[in-house]
Amino acid sequence: MERDRTTEAEQTLAQLDRLRDRSARRARGGAWLPAAGIALLLLASSALYRSPFSQLSAIEGEHPYWAGLPDQQRSPVASYLFWFLGVPVLLAGTAWWYRQRARRLGVRVPWPAFAGTGLGVLVLLAVIAAVPTSPPPDTLVLLSGPFWPGLLTPLLAPAAMAVALGWVERSWGLVIAGAWIVALAAWLCTTFPLGTVPGWMIGGSGGGGQLAWRPGHYLVLMALPLLAVATVRLVSARRSGA
Template sequence: MNKLKARSRRLADGGAWLPALALAALPLSSIVLYQHPFSSVINSGGDAGGGGLVQFPYWAGLPETQRASLASYAFWLVAAPLAFVLVAQWYRYREHHHGIRVPWRVPIAAGTVGIFCLLALFAAPTGEPARAWAASFSWWQGLLTPLLSIAIAAIVLGLVERSIAITVSGAWMATLAWQFCATGQVGGLLGWQTWILGGGSGPALGGQLTLLGMDRPAPALMMMALPLALSGLYRAARSRGHLT
């Protein structure tokens, strides 16, 4: 009976690992969209597509120079739907072969809505991002990134699968994506955060986090996707009985 109960638990809780890893793979794969993924290079003049001034909406995902605007458009409008199709087929497979039913259409619907929201970015106004140290902080600027769609899908997935880890991982990704884009720089810090890090002294003017390379696109995206990837790997190991 104990073995049967353990197997039932693994089947019931073992379906979220592939969707979690699929969603984590999207921001990690988007690293190739940046001209200088392991360095921070923001020049003056030009546009966001060719090494010039980074403008919002941030089609690559983060406020850094992208290789080409068209490549960024194509990546998120093709790769994200393919990931959602993979997740849908995975849950359908589990329904047919294991009889495990979860409301998997909810996170798929949330991701689909996010894809349609991406299309709205074409009509969003463009401009130069406000910097973290500037007085004109714009919260809506942080919404102009495709990374939020992936983060919201991860949050809904965690709620559906009753996984606190996946839900928190999605919230972590959403928070960092919004903050970096709202401040207009990778690793951007809000004024109150710099005030706390400064020991409660000095002006709260904002700044930039350089710890662990968080001021560069590739390390920042890795840190954003790491909790979700670890949650997926943990659930994969648990579903195969390697962890109890």
């Protein structure tokens, strides 16, 4: 009899653990959509460049880099509007998504922190960009300094949004994806021409080299971790019925 009670208690605890895990997966099962939205925003921004995937004979990197990366953009105004309208639209869609999930599943996620982070970065960029600064030189900004004007890129907005979403959804994968975007943007936006690799980065003392990639390739590279996390979260959400 005592053994039966012990077995029954163990089964009850195991069932409670399964229910707890399922509830956690359901609560965090909505992260795939905003993560995919950030990735799609990055990929869509490739259309802002005059030649996102093919080489140009001459490149003029207009500063600030409102397209995101220091390369020939189609129109600075179009680039500016893309980010300062696209990010709020993405945040509005995310807010709608989480509200619908809260009504349907009864789970709530502190998404306003995610939304506030994205809008806050855009406002900060707009304020800083309004301060008169001299354009960066044509040589490596990392070597000729100061390099901070090169960091005035709208790519910081999706990066910050990914990190904030990772905090909200308790996902280290999203936090790492945001840090990955920051690392790539810091390198690409503080060197010119695009993809320049200083000698010290490759362990040499010479002039370094340059990758033959174009803006579209780097944007795909930035979006890949987000798409991977979105795929994993979507599969998990399907399995848990969220």
